[in-house]
Amino acid sequence: MLYHLFQWLEATYQPPGFQVFEFITVRASLAAVTALLIALFAGKKIIRFLRKRQLGETIREGTDAGAVSHEHKAGTPTLGGIVILLALCGSTFLWGDLTNPYILLILVATLWMGAIGFADDYIKVVMKNKDGVEEWVKLAGQIGLGLLVGGVLYFLPQFNARAPLTSLPFVPDGTISYDFLSPLLGFDAGWLIYIPVVVFIVTAVSNAVNITDGLDGLTTGTAAFVAIGLIGLCYITGNTVLADFVNDIYLPGTGELTIFAAAMAASCFGFLWYNGYPAQVFMGDTGSLALGAAIGTLAIMIKKELLLPVLCGIFFLETLSVIIQTSYFKYTKRKTGEGQRIFKMAPLHHHYEAKGVHEAKIVVRFWIVTAILVIATLLVLRIR
Numbered sequence: 001m002l003y004h005l006f007q008w009l010e011a012t013y014q015p016p017g018f019q020v021f022e023f024i025t026v027r028a029s030l031a032a033v034t035a036l037l038i039a040l041f042a043g044k045k046i047i048r049f050l051r052k053r054q055l056g057e058t059i060r061e062g063t064d065a066g067a068v069s070h071e072h073k074a075g076t077p078t079l080g081g082i083v084i085l086l087a088l089c090g091s092t093f094l095w096g097d098l099t100n101p102y103i104l105l106i107l108v109a110t111l112w113m114g115a116i117g118f119a120d121d122y123i124k125v126v127m128k129n130k131d132g133v134e135e136w137v138k139l140a141g142q143i144g145l146g147l148l149v150g151g152v153l154y155f156l157p158q159f160n161a162r163a164p165l166t167s168l169p170f171v172p173d174g175t176i177s178y179d180f181l182s183p184l185l186g187f188d189a190g191w192l193i194y195i196p197v198v199v200f201i202v203t204a205v206s207n208a209v210n211i212t213d214g215l216d217g218l219t220t221g222t223a224a225f226v227a228i229g230l231i232g233l234c235y236i237t238g239n240t241v242l243a244d245f246v247n248d249i250y251l252p253g254t255g256e257l258t259i260f261a262a263a264m265a266a267s268c269f270g271f272l273w274y275n276g277y278p279a280q281v282f283m284g285d286t287g288s289l290a291l292g293a294a295i296g297t298l299a300i301m302i303k304k305e306l307l308l309p310v311l312c313g314i315f316f317l318e319t320l321s322v323i324i325q326t327s328y329f330k331y332t333k334r335k336t337g338e339g340q341r342i343f344k345m346a347p348l349h350h351h352y353e354a355k356g357v358h359e360a361k362i363v364v365r366f367w368i369v370t371a372i373l374v375i376a377t378l379l380v381l382r383i384r
Contacts, residue, residue, distance in 0.1 A: 142293075169306075
């Protein structure tokens with residue numbers, strides 16, 4: 001809104017210096033500062049409100065619960081994802097171009113999954129039902145969002161100029177098309193592959209971020225570093241000079257997503273002030289599902305979804321550890337009658353916790369790995 005106000009003032013009165021707000025780098029910096037301040041100041045008030053209402057975390061016992069005790073976290077306020085959403089979306093509303101279709105779509109995606117996560121947290125915390133939203137409802141919401149994002153990007157003329165293409169590292173032309181079936185079938189069949197891919201990515205990334213949310217500051221800090229990587233990727237994709245320099249896809253309008261990515265990084269760092277060990281508040285599904293949807297949708301919109309396994313390496317490994325643990329347990333139980341485990345616990349962060357590594361050390365090490373992977377992602381983009 002401030003961006004549009006300054007645009008009107010500049011066009012109407014032509015005051016000196018107002019042209020600076022046209023620069024994405026300036027507005028991204030202002031969005032980051034705004035998001036950080038909102039998270040810091042609003043976070044304090046929201047945590048106080050949650051404590052007053054006794055909206056705290058309930059520790060749920062699981063099959064591996066005896067290996068690591070989190071009883072000391074019982075009663076810690078949850079629903080803190082509201083702080084992230086307020087800072088992220090509020091800052092984007094202030095400094096983003098609200099006529100830009102990419103900005104509108106990413107806001108819809110973030111708030112969509114944030115609403116589903118809020119419903120899950122509300123049922124668990126306020127209604128005292130530990131099961132929360134039924135899994136099929138959550139999955140339906142993720143698939144529905146994937147269908148919406150995929151359909152909009154592929155079929156609407158504002159987006160679909162290069163919809164079947166995506167960026168591919170290590171190849172000379174730097175792209176690969178989802179439209180390879182069309183010559184065989186005799187009609188435009190790119191959407192038959194593209195939309196299922198989008199559904200899978202949105203569902204997988206939102207679940208992966210949600211799975212990772214198990215230690216104080218782990219998901220918040222990891223998402224912040226991933227968002228920093230997305231700042232660079234969004235800016236490159238939306239800048240014709242930089243896109244040509246790295247031989248990558250140039251998409252007009254996507255540079256505006258840099259503002260959203262900057263706000264996401266700053267809102268996570270602001271929330272980390274309260275969520276770092278020992279946590280004063282947890283983000284809950286409100287924050288983790290929204291962040292996952294935002295990361296996945298951003299990567300899809302700027303055609304960088306194939307870089308997600310590197311950029312989101314920690315989220316990927318956390319999810320993979322759960323899949324391996326569950327599959328191996330079921331396999332050995334079917335073969336021998338007694339299920340066996342590869343990890344002491346899953347997801348991966350609980351494995352190290354069960355081995356006696358302190359929670360804070362695990363979190364910091366995962367942050368370091370994520371920072372290295374972000375750098376590797378940006379380097380990979382340049383290798384053709």
